[in-house]
Amino acid sequence: MNDDELITALRKQRGTVVMTTPVQQIISRGRTVRNRRRAPAAAGCLAAAAVVAFTVGVALPGSHPAARGPAASHPAGPTSVRLAAWTVTRQAGGNIKVSFRELADPAALQRTLRADGVPVSVTFTGRQNPACQPYSLPAGQSFWPYGPKPGPVSALGLGFRFTKPNLKNAYTTPPDELPALVISPSALPSGAGLEIFTLGNQGLQVMLVHVSPQCTGSSGS
Amino acid sequence: MRPPSLDFAEFYREVKDDCLLAVVVSTGERDTAQDLVAEAFARAWASWPSVSRHPAPAAWVVRTALNAGVSRWRRRRREVAVPDLALIADRPAGGEAAGGCVDPGIMAALLRLPERQRQVVALRLFLDLDTERTARVLGIAPGTVQAHLGRAMASLRGELIPACQEENQA
Numbered sequence: 001m002n003d004d005e006l007i008t009a010l011r012k013q014r015g016t017v018v019m020t021t022p023v024q025q026i027i028s029r030g031r032t033v034r035n036r037r038r039a040p041a042a043a044g045c046l047a048a049a050a051v052v053a054f055t056v057g058v059a060l061p062g063s064h065p066a067a068r069g070p071a072a073s074h075p076a077g078p079t080s081v082r083l084a085a086w087t088v089t090r091q092a093g094g095n096i097k098v099s100f101r102e103l104a105d106p107a108a109l110q111r112t113l114r115a116d117g118v119p120v121s122v123t124f125t126g127r128q129n130p131a132c133q134p135y136s137l138p139a140g141q142s143f144w145p146y147g148p149k150p151g152p153v154s155a156l157g158l159g160f161r162f163t164k165p166n167l168k169n170a171y172t173t174p175p176d177e178l179p180a181l182v183i184s185p186s187a188l189p190s191g192a193g194l195e196i197f198t199l200g201n202q203g204l205q206v207m208l209v210h211v212s213p214q215c216t217g218s219s220g221s
Numbered sequence: 222m223r224p225p226s227l228d229f230a231e232f233y234r235e236v237k238d239d240c241l242l243a244v245v246v247s248t249g250e251r252d253t254a255q256d257l258v259a260e261a262f263a264r265a266w267a268s269w270p271s272v273s274r275h276p277a278p279a280a281w282v283v284r285t286a287l288n289a290g291v292s293r294w295r296r297r298r299r300e301v302a303v304p305d306l307a308l309i310a311d312r313p314a315g316g317e318a319a320g321g322c323v324d325p326g327i328m329a330a331l332l333r334l335p336e337r338q339r340q341v342v343a344l345r346l347f348l349d350l351d352t353e354r355t356a357r358v359l360g361i362a363p364g365t366v367q368a369h370l371g372r373a374m375a376s377l378r379g380e381l382i383p384a385c386q387e388e389n390q391a
Contacts, residue, residue: 006378010346013327017245019237021259023230029259030266037267 088112091182099180103198110217117185119193119216121209128197131214134207135192181206193218229269233262236279236348243343244286249332253290261286279348280358287340330380338373341366 085104089097096116098109103124110122121129183194188208193216195209211218237258244254261282265272275281331339337359344355345366356363 003374003378006374006381007346009324009327009381010331010342010377013324014242014347015238016324017238017242017251019241019255019258021237021255021262023233026233026259026262027229027266029263030269033263034267 085109088116090116094184094186096183096185097180098183100204103204106196109196113183114217118183119188119211119218121193121195121197121215121217123195123197126198129195129215131212132195132209133212133215135189135210136208229266229273232273232278236282237262239347240279240282240286243283243347244290246328246331246343246347247283247287247336247340248290249336249339250290254286257286257290258282260289277348277350277354277358280344280350280354283344283348284358327381330377333380334373334376337361338369338376341369342373342377345370 085100085102086109087099087101088109089099091097096113096118098113106122106124110120113120113122121132123129181196188194191211192208193211195205195207195215197205209215213219240261241254241258244258245251248254248257264285265278265282272278272281331342334342340359341355344350344358345352350358352363352366356366359366361369
C-alpha cells in the first residue's frame with residue numbers, strides 16, 4: 001500500500017460517520033448560547049441605569065435573586081460600572097456556588113461564606129493563612145467529587161490557574177461561563193473547613209483545613 | 222473563502238459529517254464527539270456573521286469542538302477513561318449514532334496514533350485543510366504538521382499493510 005492508496009483508504013472513511021443531530025436542534029441551542037452572551041451586556045445596562053440608587057454588586061448577570069456580591073466594597077461611580085468580583089449563590093439542595101470574575105475582596109467573600117455556614121478562610125495574598133492546618137481525609141473519602149465518595153467541593157469551568165486580577169485564561173471555559181466553585185457544606189467532614197487562597201502565580205487553590213477560630217472563624221464541633 | 226452570505230443550514234449539511242469524523246478521530250470518543258460537534262455548531266450559529274467569513278469555517282467548528290473537549294476533560298479529568306477502541310471501531314455499522322459503516326481496522330489504527338497525529342490526519346485528510354491552515358488551527362508550526370503527518374502515515378502503513386495482506390490471503 002503506497003501513500004496514495006493509504007490516503008484513499010483513509011478518505012473513504014468520510015461519510016461513514018454521520019452527524020444525526022437535526023439542524024433545528026443546533027439552531028435552538030445556538031439561540032441559547034447567543035442569548036447567554038447578550039445577558040451580561042443587558043445586565044450591565046440595567047446596572048448602569050440603577051447606579052444612582054444602588055451599588056452594583058447585586059445586579060449581576062445570571063445571578064440568582066439570592067446572590068450576593070461585595071457590593072459595599074465596590075461602590076460604582078456614576079461614570080464607571082464595576083461588576084462584583086464574585087457572586088455567592090445558594091443553590092437547591094444547600095450547595096453554595098461562588099462565581100468569580102476577579103480575585104478581590106477576600107474578607108467580604110469570607111464573611112459571606114461564613115454567614116452561609118461554610119467554615120472558611122479566604123486570602124488572595126499569594127500565601128496561605130499560617131493559622132490554617134491541613135485536614136487529612138480518612139481513606140476512601142474524596143475532597144473533589146470524583147473519588148469513591150463525592151467530595152464537598154467541585155470546580156466549574158476552570159483549572160484553578162487563573163491569575164489575579166485577570167481571570168481570562170485558557171483554562172476558563174466555555175468563554176461565556178464564569179469560573180466557579182460549588183461547595184457542599186453538608187459534605188464537609190466533621191471538624192473540617194475550607195481554605196480558599198492564591199498561591200504564588202498558580203492561581204486559586206482550595207484545600208481542606210481543620211476548623212479553628214484563627215483559620216475558619218469557628219471551633220470544631 | 223466562503224461568501225459572507227453562506228447559509229448556516231447549508232453549511233451544516235455540507236460539513237457536519239466531516240467535522241464529526243475529524244473530532245471522532247481526534248478525541249477517540251464517538252458519543253462525546255457528537256455532543257462536542259453539536260455544541261460547536263451551535264456556537265458557530267450564535268456567531269454566524271463572523272464564523273461565516275472565517276477562511277475555513279469547518280476548521281473553526283472542529284477547533285471549537287476540540288477546545289470544548291479539552292475543557293470537558295479538565296472538568297472531569299479524574300473520571301475520564303482511556304478510549305475503548307472496541308467501542309469505537311467495532312460498533313455495528315448503521316447504528317443510530319453512527320449512521321454509516323466505519324472500517325474498524327482503519328479506525329482502530331487511527332485511534333492508536335498519538336493525539337496530535339490524529340488531529341493532523343483529521344484536518345489534513347478529512348477536512349482537506351492545507352498544511353498552513355492545519356498549523357494555524359492546531360497552533361503549531363507548518364513543519365511540525367508535516368512531521369506529524371509523515372509519522373502518522375508511516376504508522377498507518379505499518380498497521381494497515383499486514384491487515385490488507387491477511388485479507389488478501391484469506
